[in-house]
Amino acid sequence: MEWIKNTGIAASLVLLGGVAVNTTYNKKQDSVSAIAENKRAFPSQIDFAGEQAPLNISDVKERLDRELLVNANLDATTLLIIKRANRAFPVVEPILKQYGVPDDFKYLAVIESGLVNAVSPAGARGVWQFMPETGKQYGLEINELVDERYHLAKSTEAACKYLLWAKSKFGSWTLAAASYNAGVAGVNKQMTFQGVESYYDLMLNDETSRYVFRILALKEIMQHPAQYGFSLTPTELYNLIPTKQVPVTASVTDLSVWAKEQGINYKILKIHNPWLRDRKLDVAAGKQYTLEIPLSGY
Incomplete structure (x- = not known):
């Protein structure tokens, strides 16, 4: 995936995924200097899901420093992630809470x-990057017509099921987070061999060595964006568009025609x-799909 850079100074506040963030956009000419001057650019402590990272260990501190510097100096991608988070996090956060998975x-x-429906070279797809068999294992329908990885x-529910299993x-x-990248067997094998x-x-x-530090870096930057040179006005954030749920209990031979019957077009439907x-959408007897249709005016 892509990584990220630097922009701004604060003025007002908006909520981003339940976190108050500073909101004004002022591009800095020298982002590295801006970070160096900021006393909070490197955190004195940081945790993942309540588990403290041991920053007193030199290589741990340096690995986090690397990811903070990398992600704080890739302009457009981080800005896009912050914008998308305003739309994606309101969907993700309640599901994590429902399953008892840390926010x-x-x-x-x-x-x-990057909070988009990405496709990896290996075939992982969606925001949570499930491979086909893993997705099916955790309850996602995946076939030529329907792919719930998207x-x-x-x-998110499927990811919660995996993470709860890994935590157990x-x-x-x-x-558990590391195993999302390397697999439970892969992490367990190294723990057994290394005796830690x-x-x-x-x-x-x-990749796995950097994985949790990337999570920590994005958490730190997104919770304190202006302190890393990122801030946006509320109007620059991408909003979650209100929709209505339309149940579909019979096969649809032409989704373009069906979309127009709902008052939208095929692009908006997709x-x-x-x-x-x-x-098209084939619906087996007794099966029901629920489609999201934006409310009038959106």
Whole structure:
């Protein structure tokens, strides 16, 4: 996925995913100097899901420093992520809470996909980047017509199920997060071989070694955006568009025609229902799909 850069000085406040963030946009000419001058640019302490990162260990501090610097110096991508979070987090946060998964896992989705329905070279898809078999294992419908990896709410539920299972295996949310990248078996194998029980004590491949630190960096930057040079006015954030739910209990042979019957067009239908993967929708007897249709005026 892409990473991020630097912009701004604060003036007012808006809520971003339940967190108050400063809101004015002023581009800085020298972002690195701006960060260096900011006393809070490197946190004195930071935790993931309540589990403190041991910043007293030199390599742990340096690994976090790397991700903060990288992500604070990739302008457009971070700005887009902050804008998208205003739309995505209100969907993700209640589901995490419902399942008892810590709110910090919304930042895992951030580093997995940038909060868009990304497609990886390996075939992982959606905001939560599920591979086909894993998605099916956790209850997602995936076929030629329907791919619920692209359904934000349902894929968030699937991610919660995986993370709860991983937490039950490790007893640690940080290790559960690492396993989202390397797999439970992969993390467990290295823990057994190395004889350690903490993510921060493990020698792992480069991607997994950076994984939790990327989450921590995005959490820190998104919770304190102006302190890392990022701030936006409320009007610059992407809003969650109000929709109505339309049940579909019979097959639809032409979704373009169906969309017009709902008062929208095919493009708008696909924007709000990206899990529809064809021009038609087959509905088996006794099956029901629910499609999101934006309310009039949106």
